[in-house]
Amino acid sequence: GQNIDQPTEMTATEGAIVQINCTYQTSGFNGLFWYQQHAGEAPTFLSYNVLDGLEEKGRFSSFLSRSKGYSYLLLKELQMKDSASYLCAVYHFSGGYNKLIFGAGTRLAVHP
Amino acid sequence: DADVTQTPRNRITKTGKRIMLECSQTKGHDRMYWYRQDPGLGLRLIYYSFDVKDINKGEISDGYSVSRQAQAKFSLSLESAIPNQTALYFCATSDHDRGYSNQPQHFGDGTRLSIL
Numbered sequence: 001g002q003n004i005d006q007p008t009e010m011t012a013t014e015g016a017i018v019q020i021n022c023t024y025q026t027s028g029f030n031g032l033f034w035y036q037q038h039a040g041e042a043p044t045f046l047s048y049n050v051l052d053g054l055e056e057k058g059r060f061s062s063f064l065s066r067s068k069g070y071s072y073l074l075l076k077e078l079q080m081k082d083s084a085s086y087l088c089a090v091y092h093f094s095g096g097y098n099k100l101i102f103g104a105g106t107r108l109a110v111h112p
Numbered sequence: 113d114a115d116v117t118q119t120p121r122n123r124i125t126k127t128g129k130r131i132m133l134e135c136s137q138t139k140g141h142d143r144m145y146w147y148r149q150d151p152g153l154g155l156r157l158i159y160y161s162f163d164v165k166d167i168n169k170g171e172i173s174d175g176y177s178v179s180r181q182a183q184a185k186f187s188l189s190l191e192s193a194i195p196n197q198t199a200l201y202f203c204a205t206s207d208h209d210r211g212y213s214n215q216p217q218h219f220g221d222g223t224r225l226s227i228l
Contacts, residue, residue: 008152031214042116042202042219043155050214087154091214097168098214102147104154 002026004103006088011109012078020073020106022088030098031091034062034073037105038084046086047073075108083110115139116220118203124226125193133188133223135203143206144186145217146170146178148199155202161186162208193227200224 003025012018024032031050035043049055049064049071061074073086085105091098119134135144142163147155147170157170159178167178175197177189190197201224204217 045216102155
């Protein structure tokens with residue numbers, strides 16, 4: 001079966017750096033996405049990794065190690081508006097199609 | 113205007129009623145999806161469609177049906193609603209994957225459904 005684990009909640013201080021981890025067990029791995037979701041709103045796409053290494057996009061970076069089944073999302077220079085849930089989602093190939101499996105999300109609270 | 117539009121945004125109804133949730137998109141994407149989100153469980157796939165003539169069950173399709181009326185429209189029906197179908201429902205779209213580049217899914221604003 002497929003399994004994705006990420007911490008339920010994290011807190012951090014404005015201006016600081018926070019790392020949100022995601023571990024997964026899946027067959028037919030075909031890429032990993034990170035999404036941001038503010039309370040009551042739609043998830044929005046942040047980053048995508050399919051090869052090992054770090055992808056940087058402004059204040060946000062995402063890392064993938066396929067051999068370890070591990071990814072992290074790094075948020076720098078935290079702002080209050082970064083308070084949201086962060087969803088790790090794994091693409092796996094099954095039944096002839098790529099399917100996206102979501103973790104339960106990590107709720108991040110940024111404090112002044 | 114939103115690229116992925118869901119109607120209604122909120123709905124309260126009674127057990128046993130038939131309900132239809134609508135989704136339309138202006139992104140020109142072939143692929144459309146319906147998810148439900150419950151606290152602590154994350155997003156779970158109900159149905160997906162890769163083009164107008166393609167309908168596939170997701171991990172939790174029991175009690176639901178879908179219709180892909182056109183490339184831009186994908187509706188979700190609950191034939192006889194029950195309280196444990198109370199959840200936040202999201203429609204999403206994506207472009208087709210290109211080689212090793214998997215395309216992200218783009219979500220509508222969601223429909224909050226409560227079944228009493």
